[in-house]
Amino acid sequence: MRKKQLLFILFASVLWSCAGTKETARSNNFNWSNIRVLVYTKNGTGYVHDNIASASAAIRALGAQHGFKVDVSDNPEDFNEANLKQYNALVFNNTNNNVFTTDAQKVALMRYVEAGGGFVGLHSATGTERNWPWFKRMIGASFLRHAKHQPFTEIVIDKNNASTAALPALWQANDECYFFKEVNPDLHVLLVHDLSSVDDKDKPSFYGGASSPSVWCHEWDGGRQWYTSLGHDSDTYKNPVFQQHILGGIQWVIGQNKPLDYSKAHAKTPEDPLPY
Secondary structure, eight states: OHHHHHHHHHHHHHTTOOTTOOOOOOGGGOOOTTOEEEEEOOBOSSOOOTTHHHHHHHHHHHHHHHTOEEEEEOOGGGOSHHHHTTOSEEEEESOBBOOOSSHHHHHHHHHHHHTTOEEEEEGGGGGBSTTOHHHHHHHSOEEEEEOOSEEEEEEESOOSSTTTTTSOSEEEEEEOOEEEESOOTTOEEEEEEEGGGOOOTTOOOGGGGTEEEEEEEEEETTEEEEEEOOOOSGGGGGOHHHHHHHHHHHHHHHTTOOOOOGGGOOOOSTTOOOOO
């Protein structure tokens, strides 16, 4: 019975994975020279995770190990075109609630993505800017709630991604199992929660409650985005496997490391019409 259930989960969950985003993992051959990443840690009013310093330290350590530059900031004024042009990727490190103070800062993020900039979201980043439709579509979904902190199983759907290549087919997590709303239909799902392993009284109805998306990537509005819902605990960021998971996400959004092309940026206001 357990074998049949897992086969059903794997079959059903693959339906989440949209075509066109598969990419062979080549992290050992990736050229990290001249790469610069901005790690953004701003939180608005509300719950603030205590894992932020640990996550930032992990990304700094990855930068030192692989030879790319890492800047860490909680200043929304850094979101201006002149500053963002320095970066190959932005990492929203457990950001939550409203993290911008002006429309100009939001437009700077939009134009960066439209110019081809990469975006990575960690854990609570799907709780960021919950009333801004563009951001929710860009990151891929909006946080709904999570089950209690507990051990559960993650199922790898796509091994052909730098963020999943080092993971076992069934990855044991001890974390918060996140559930989402307003899911962008173009997501390429990389991992799913095996909901049969989750103790929760009100599981989502995806595929009869068998699985739910956990980690994904997609290409939207000119840029590439990658998100992992895992990473609630500070100690998680000390795990070399989880560090490789994040590194692979950064690698994927950078892709072929093409220069930003601001001739393709067209955003005027945060309320500009969405691409779809």
